[in-house]
Amino acid sequence: MTETTGGTGATERVADVLLLFTDGPPTLGVSRVSRDLGLSKAVVHRILQSLTARGLIAYDPASREYRLGPAAAALGSRALRDSDLRTAALPFLAELRDRLHETVTISAKVHGGRVYLDQVVGTHEITMSVELGRRFPLHAGSSGKCMLAHCAPDEVDRLLDGELVALTPSTPTDPAALRAELVRIRERGYAASAGERQGDAGSVAVPVFGPGGLVGAVSVCGPRFRVTDDFVAVTAPRLIETADRITARLGGTAPPRTVPTSTERTS
Template sequence: MTETTGGTGATERVADVLLLFTDGPRTLGVSRVSRELGLSKAVVHRILQSLTARGLIAYDPAGREYRLGPAAAALGSRALRDSDLRTAALPFLAELRDRLHETVTISAKVYGGRVYLDQVVGTHEITMSVELGRRFPLHAGSSGKCMLAHSDPDEVDRILGGELAALTAATPTDPDALRAELARIRETGYAASAGERQGDAGSVAVPVFGPGGLVGAVSVCGPRFRVTDEFVAATAPQLIDTADRITARLGGSAPARAVPTSTGRTS
């Protein structure tokens, strides 16, 4: 990231600093933020001081680091409450969870990745839950991949041409293989994952569309030993139906897709 001048550049720097707190550790220091964003420490310190004064960031004097503050929590809570995608999806998530007994989630695409908006946790004794509000990259996991498959081609090129971080040993990091998988996802309408974002988890996901195009994804996820190829094959048609119903409620339309005939799964 290049430091720029003027109001727009300053606004972008503030936004990038805030968004950095949705990606990784609970607290960040000035040096870490400076290194991650390519900004001088003086600029980062001024931004953090301004955000702290407004409650968006809080300072931890013991560790001499910063974390998200109460005003950020209030913004997040309001955003969730007012999310059309979350509101439209929740009844369908519960219905699908009751049929499959696994955790069902709804994610939204955001700048630089995607976030889980909500979940309906499975009913098994051993089940899976996800971290709401944390930003995850689009190349890892079924929800991210199905969004990436339906993203603007320029965005796809930018992401595949950049660093594809390995979150686990199974995270896809080969751009050519990923490009081929994205084509399969567009054809079948769903994506599957086995340990790509979280090593012991598996999932299957389908994109959701609003009037302006792609808005997010609905997924079914669970422990990897239960999310088998057979489970994915049986679940994909039900998940496609659920995603299409959410899309219809939002006033969007899903692209044409082939009838699912294979899992499209990667290990």
């Protein structure tokens, strides 16, 4: 990232600084922000001071680092509460959880990745839960991959031409293999993963569409030992039905797909 001038450039820098706090450690120093965004320390310091004055960022004198502030929490809570995608999905998430007994989630596509908006936790004694509001990359995990499969070609190219960070030993990082998998995801209508974003978790996900196109994904996730090929085979058709109902409630249209007949997964 290079520093630019003018109102638009300044706005983008402020937004990039805020978004950096959604990806990494809970606290960041001026040097880390400067290095990660390619901005001068003086520019970063001014932005952080301005955000701190408005409560979006809080400064810790002991560590001399910054964390998200109470105003950012209020914005996030309001965004979740007012999300059309979350509102449309929640009744269907609970219904699917009651049928499958595993955790069901709804994610939204955001700039540079996706975030979990909400979840209905499974009923098993050992179950999975996800971190709401944190941005995750699109190449790791079923929710991200099913979104990536329906992104514009230029967005797919940008992501696959960049660094594909390995979150676990099972995270897919081969661009050619990912391109081939995206084709299969579009054809069958769902994505599956085993240990790609979190080593001990498995999941199945289907994209959700609004009037303007892709908006997010609904997924079923559980401990990796329970998300077997047989589980995927049973879950995928039910998940597709749920995603289509959410899409219909939002006024969107799902693209054509084949009826899932394969339980092929990435390991």
